[in-house]
Amino acid sequence: MKSTIGVVWLRLFTSEIRLLALSLAFIHHPLMADALLSIVLTRLASVVGQQIRDELTLVLGVEAEIQSLTDTLRSVRDVLEDAERRQVKEKSVQGWLERLKDMAYQMDDVVDEWSTAILQLQIKGAESASMSKKVSSCIPSPCFCLKQVASRRDIALKVKSIKQQLDVIASQRSQFNFISSLSEEPQRFITTSQLDIPEVYGRDMDKNTILGHLLGETCQETKSGPYIISIVGTGGMGKTTLAQLAYNHPEVKAHFDERIWVCVSDPFDPIRIFREIVEILQGESPNLHSLEALQQKIQTCIAGKKFLIVLDDVWTENHQLWGQLKSTLNCGGVGSRILATTRKESVVKMVGTTYTHSLEELSQEQARALFHQIAFFEKSREKVEELKEIGEKIADKCKGLPLAIKTLGNLMRLKNNKEEWENVLNSEVWQLDEFERDICPALLLSYYDLPPAIKRCFSFCAVFPKDSVIKIDELIRLWMAQNYLNSDASKEMEMVGREYFEYLAARSFFQDFEKDGDDDIIRCKMHDIVHDFAQFLTKNECFIMNVENAEEGRTKTSFQKIRHATLIGQQRYPNFVSTYKMKNLHTLLLKFTFSSTSDEALPNLFQHLTCLRALNLARNPLIMELPKAVGKLIHLKYLSLSDCHKLRELPETICDLYNLQTLNISRCFSLVELPQAMGKLINLRHLQNCGALDLKGLPKGIARLNSLQTLEEFVVSSDGDAECKIGDLRNLNNLRGELEIRGLRKVEDAREVQKAELKNKIHIHHLTLVFDLKDGTKGVAEALHPHPNLKSLCIWGYGDIEWHDWMMRSSLTQLKNLELSHCSGCRCLPPLGELPVLEKLKIKDMESVKHIGGEFLGSSSTIAFPNLKKLTFHNMKEWEKWEIKEEEEERSIMPCLSYLEIQKCPKLEGLPDHVLHWTPLQEFHHKF
Known part of the structure; x- marks a missing residue:
C-alpha cells in the first residue's frame, strides 16, 4: 500500500503498534489516555516518521474537533430565529439557511458515526471480557484496531471538511446583520382538550342547507346516477369540517344504508380510493389488486342500497379518472348521494355537480366572536377589556378564515402583555406580497412563536402525505430517531415528545383528534393548509415522491439535499433507482397501494442509504427475510416491519444496530424467532411485537435491555437457557403501556413467577395473562399479582376451579376495563361489583x-x-x-x-x- 496510513497497517504487528492498539482501546479512560497517547506518538515518530505522526494526531484529535464544530454551530444557531423570519422575503437569507441546515445534517451524521464507533468499541470490549477473565482478552485484536484506526481517520477527514464549510457560513453571518436571540423551552399551558370550541362556528345555515340536500328535503332525485353535492371554498374555510358534521349527523346515519368517507387528495389514485371504499364496506382490507376486481366488489356491496359517499379534497380534473369512479357508483339505490369537497371551481364542473354550495368567509361579527372565545379563554375581565380592541383588529386581519382565526386565537391565549398583542397586530407578516400570498400569515406568526426544538418537530411532519392519519406514538418515535427531543435524566424522551405534540396541537397545527379511553390523543391529521406550510418550510429537505414519476416529482431539488422522503406508488415491484441517489436520507417511509420488493431491491437500498435514522417497510406482503445488509445502517434508530405477514426471520446483523430505539414487528405472523444477540441492542426502548403469534419465545438477552419501555407480548419459554423465562421480566421495570404474557402454561414453579416482580411494573396500565386452559394455575396466577393502579386486565384460559386471591379481594382499585375469557374451570365469578371504578x-x-x-x-x-x-x-x-x-x-x-x-x-x-x-x-x- 502506498498511502501513509497503509504503512501503519503493515506495521500493526510490531510492539509499537500493539501499544497503539491498547491506546485506542482505552483512549476514553481518563487515567490512561494522555500517558499512552504520548508514549505511542513518540515511538511512532521514530519508527514511521513525522508524516504518520501528523496523520495519527488528526485521527486521535477527532473529539476536540467535534467539540469545536458544536461550539461553532451553536453560535450560528443564535441568529436562526431572525434568519427564519427574513427568509420569506430575502432569497439570499433563504440560501444561507439552506446551507446551514445542510451542514447541520452533515455534522449530525459524523457525530453519530463517531459515537457509534465508540459504542461498538465498548460492546466489543464487554463481549471479550465476558468470554475470558484474562486482562489480555480485553485488548482488541490488531485486526479490530486496524478498523478503528481507519474509521477514526475517515471521521477525522469528514470533520475537517465540515469545519471548513461551517467556518465560511459562520463568517457570512455578519453580512446579514442578524439579531441574536435566546432559545426558549416550551411553556406549560392549557391544552385543546380543556377548551370547548364548536366544530363548525357560524355555519348553522350552511349545515342546514347541506343536510336538506342529503336527506332529499330540498332536491329532485336524478335518474342518471347519484345526486352530487359539492362544497367549494378556499383552503382553511372549513369545508371538510362542514362535511364531517353532516356525515355524522344522527338523521344522516339513519337515512342511508351505507356511509363511506374517502380522502381523495392529490394525486387521484383510483386503486387506493377503491380499496378504501371496499375496506369500509366490508370492514376489512380486500385481497384484491386489480382495478376491475375492486370495481366489481364495490358494485356487489352497494347494489340497490341507498348510500352516501364523501369524497374529501378532490383536485383532479381528469374526466377519465372521475368517470371510472362515477360509473362504479351508478348501481346504488334511489336517494344515494355523493358529497365532494374541493378548492377548485373546475372540479365542480368536472364531477357533474347537481348542487354547488360555496362556502364563504365568516362575517366580521362571527370572526371576532370566534377569536374572542379562544384568545380570551380564562382571562380576567380586566385583561379582556384591556386587550379587546387589539383582539378585534387581529381577528379582522384573518379575513373570515376559520383556520386562521383558530390558529391566532390559540397563539394569543398565553400572551397577557399588551405589547405582545401589539407586536402580532403590527407584524410585517401581514404585508406579504404577491409572491408569498399562498403562505397563511396566521400560521407563519404561530410558527415564529414556537421554540426551535418544536419548530423542527413540526416541519418534519411534511414527510407525511396529505390526509395521512398520524399515530402519535409513532410520530414521537420518529422525532426521537432524528434527535429532535431535548431530554435530560429527569424526563424521558417520550414524555418530552408528548409535550411537544400537545404544544403543537393546542396551536392548531394538528386536528381531527382521536382519543383513547383515558382521553389521551392517539391519532390525528394535519389540515391541508398546515401541510402545505410545512412543505414550504422544508421544500428541499422533506420529499414525497411517486416512484413511477421520480424524475418529474423531483423538480429542481438535488437528490443529495433530501433528508426525509416518502415513496408512494402502485407498482408490484417498484423501481428504487432514483432513491439510491438520495444517499443522505435520514428518513424513508414506503407507502405503496400494494407493495412488494424484489430480492435485490432491499439489499441495494441498504447499500446506498447508509445515513438512515428511520425506515418504514410496513405492509409489504412479499418480504420473507430481511437482508443481512441491514447491519450497514449503523445510524438506524427506527425500523418498522409491521404487517409483513410472510417475514420468517431477522438476520443476526440486525443486532449490530446499536443505536436502534424502535423495532416494530407487529402482526408479522410468520416470524418464528428473534436473533439471539438481541441483548446488544442496548438503546432499544420499544419492541412492538403485538400479533407476532408464531414467536415461540424471546432471546435471553432481552432481559438485559433495561431501557425497554414497550414490549407488547412477553412469550414465556421453558426450552433451555437461550430464551426468556417468566422470571426474566424482573429487571424490566421501565415497561409501560400494554403487556401481554403468553405461554403461562409452560410455567411449573410459582417461585419462578415471583421473580418477575409484576407488582413493581407500575407503568403497565393494560395487562393480559394467557394461561392456555391449563389446570393447576392458581399458584402461578397468585404470583402474578399486578400493581393496584392497573387500568385494564384480560385473563384468558385460567384453568382452576377457584379464583386466585387478588381477584377475590378485588384489590385493583383503579381498574376500568376487565375481560374474563375461556376460564372454563371456574364455576362462579369473583366479587367484581366491589371494583370502584x-x-x-x-x-x-x-x-x-x-x-x-x-x-x-x-x-x-x-x-x-x-x-x-x-x-x-x-x-x-x-x-x-x-x-x-x-x-x-x-x-x-x-x-x-x-x-x-x-x-x-x-x-x-x-x-x-x-x-x-x-x-x-x-x-x-x-x-x-
Whole structure:
C-alpha cells in the first residue's frame, strides 16, 4: 500500500503498534489516555516518521474537533430565529439557511458515526471480557484496531471538511446583520382538550342547507346516477369540517344504508380510493389488486342500497379518472348521494355537480366572536377589556378564515402583555406580497412563536402525505430517531415528545383528534393548509415522491439535499433507482397501494442509504427475510416491519444496530424467532411485537435491555437457557403501556413467577395473562399479582376451579376495563361489583358457570358496580340463572349501566327485574 496510513497497517504487528492498539482501546479512560497517547506518538515518530505522526494526531484529535464544530454551530444557531423570519422575503437569507441546515445534517451524521464507533468499541470490549477473565482478552485484536484506526481517520477527514464549510457560513453571518436571540423551552399551558370550541362556528345555515340536500328535503332525485353535492371554498374555510358534521349527523346515519368517507387528495389514485371504499364496506382490507376486481366488489356491496359517499379534497380534473369512479357508483339505490369537497371551481364542473354550495368567509361579527372565545379563554375581565380592541383588529386581519382565526386565537391565549398583542397586530407578516400570498400569515406568526426544538418537530411532519392519519406514538418515535427531543435524566424522551405534540396541537397545527379511553390523543391529521406550510418550510429537505414519476416529482431539488422522503406508488415491484441517489436520507417511509420488493431491491437500498435514522417497510406482503445488509445502517434508530405477514426471520446483523430505539414487528405472523444477540441492542426502548403469534419465545438477552419501555407480548419459554423465562421480566421495570404474557402454561414453579416482580411494573396500565386452559394455575396466577393502579386486565384460559386471591379481594382499585375469557374451570365469578371504578366488563366462554348470584356483586360496599357502564356476556353455554335477591336489591346496583349485551347463552332463563327496570339502560342487545 502506498498511502501513509497503509504503512501503519503493515506495521500493526510490531510492539509499537500493539501499544497503539491498547491506546485506542482505552483512549476514553481518563487515567490512561494522555500517558499512552504520548508514549505511542513518540515511538511512532521514530519508527514511521513525522508524516504518520501528523496523520495519527488528526485521527486521535477527532473529539476536540467535534467539540469545536458544536461550539461553532451553536453560535450560528443564535441568529436562526431572525434568519427564519427574513427568509420569506430575502432569497439570499433563504440560501444561507439552506446551507446551514445542510451542514447541520452533515455534522449530525459524523457525530453519530463517531459515537457509534465508540459504542461498538465498548460492546466489543464487554463481549471479550465476558468470554475470558484474562486482562489480555480485553485488548482488541490488531485486526479490530486496524478498523478503528481507519474509521477514526475517515471521521477525522469528514470533520475537517465540515469545519471548513461551517467556518465560511459562520463568517457570512455578519453580512446579514442578524439579531441574536435566546432559545426558549416550551411553556406549560392549557391544552385543546380543556377548551370547548364548536366544530363548525357560524355555519348553522350552511349545515342546514347541506343536510336538506342529503336527506332529499330540498332536491329532485336524478335518474342518471347519484345526486352530487359539492362544497367549494378556499383552503382553511372549513369545508371538510362542514362535511364531517353532516356525515355524522344522527338523521344522516339513519337515512342511508351505507356511509363511506374517502380522502381523495392529490394525486387521484383510483386503486387506493377503491380499496378504501371496499375496506369500509366490508370492514376489512380486500385481497384484491386489480382495478376491475375492486370495481366489481364495490358494485356487489352497494347494489340497490341507498348510500352516501364523501369524497374529501378532490383536485383532479381528469374526466377519465372521475368517470371510472362515477360509473362504479351508478348501481346504488334511489336517494344515494355523493358529497365532494374541493378548492377548485373546475372540479365542480368536472364531477357533474347537481348542487354547488360555496362556502364563504365568516362575517366580521362571527370572526371576532370566534377569536374572542379562544384568545380570551380564562382571562380576567380586566385583561379582556384591556386587550379587546387589539383582539378585534387581529381577528379582522384573518379575513373570515376559520383556520386562521383558530390558529391566532390559540397563539394569543398565553400572551397577557399588551405589547405582545401589539407586536402580532403590527407584524410585517401581514404585508406579504404577491409572491408569498399562498403562505397563511396566521400560521407563519404561530410558527415564529414556537421554540426551535418544536419548530423542527413540526416541519418534519411534511414527510407525511396529505390526509395521512398520524399515530402519535409513532410520530414521537420518529422525532426521537432524528434527535429532535431535548431530554435530560429527569424526563424521558417520550414524555418530552408528548409535550411537544400537545404544544403543537393546542396551536392548531394538528386536528381531527382521536382519543383513547383515558382521553389521551392517539391519532390525528394535519389540515391541508398546515401541510402545505410545512412543505414550504422544508421544500428541499422533506420529499414525497411517486416512484413511477421520480424524475418529474423531483423538480429542481438535488437528490443529495433530501433528508426525509416518502415513496408512494402502485407498482408490484417498484423501481428504487432514483432513491439510491438520495444517499443522505435520514428518513424513508414506503407507502405503496400494494407493495412488494424484489430480492435485490432491499439489499441495494441498504447499500446506498447508509445515513438512515428511520425506515418504514410496513405492509409489504412479499418480504420473507430481511437482508443481512441491514447491519450497514449503523445510524438506524427506527425500523418498522409491521404487517409483513410472510417475514420468517431477522438476520443476526440486525443486532449490530446499536443505536436502534424502535423495532416494530407487529402482526408479522410468520416470524418464528428473534436473533439471539438481541441483548446488544442496548438503546432499544420499544419492541412492538403485538400479533407476532408464531414467536415461540424471546432471546435471553432481552432481559438485559433495561431501557425497554414497550414490549407488547412477553412469550414465556421453558426450552433451555437461550430464551426468556417468566422470571426474566424482573429487571424490566421501565415497561409501560400494554403487556401481554403468553405461554403461562409452560410455567411449573410459582417461585419462578415471583421473580418477575409484576407488582413493581407500575407503568403497565393494560395487562393480559394467557394461561392456555391449563389446570393447576392458581399458584402461578397468585404470583402474578399486578400493581393496584392497573387500568385494564384480560385473563384468558385460567384453568382452576377457584379464583386466585387478588381477584377475590378485588384489590385493583383503579381498574376500568376487565375481560374474563375461556376460564372454563371456574364455576362462579369473583366479587367484581366491589371494583370502584370499573366501567366495562366482558365475560365470555365460561363453560362451567351455571348460576350468577350475590357473589358477583360482592358484599363489602353499599353500591355494587358503582361505575359500570357496559356489560357483555358471550357464549356462556351452561349459564341458566342470573339472580339478584330481594335483600340485595336494597343496595344500589349498577346505577350507571347504559349498555347490556347477552349473546349465545341458550340456557339462560331470563334477566333480573332490577337490571331491566332499575338501571339507566339505553341499549340492550340479546340473542340467547
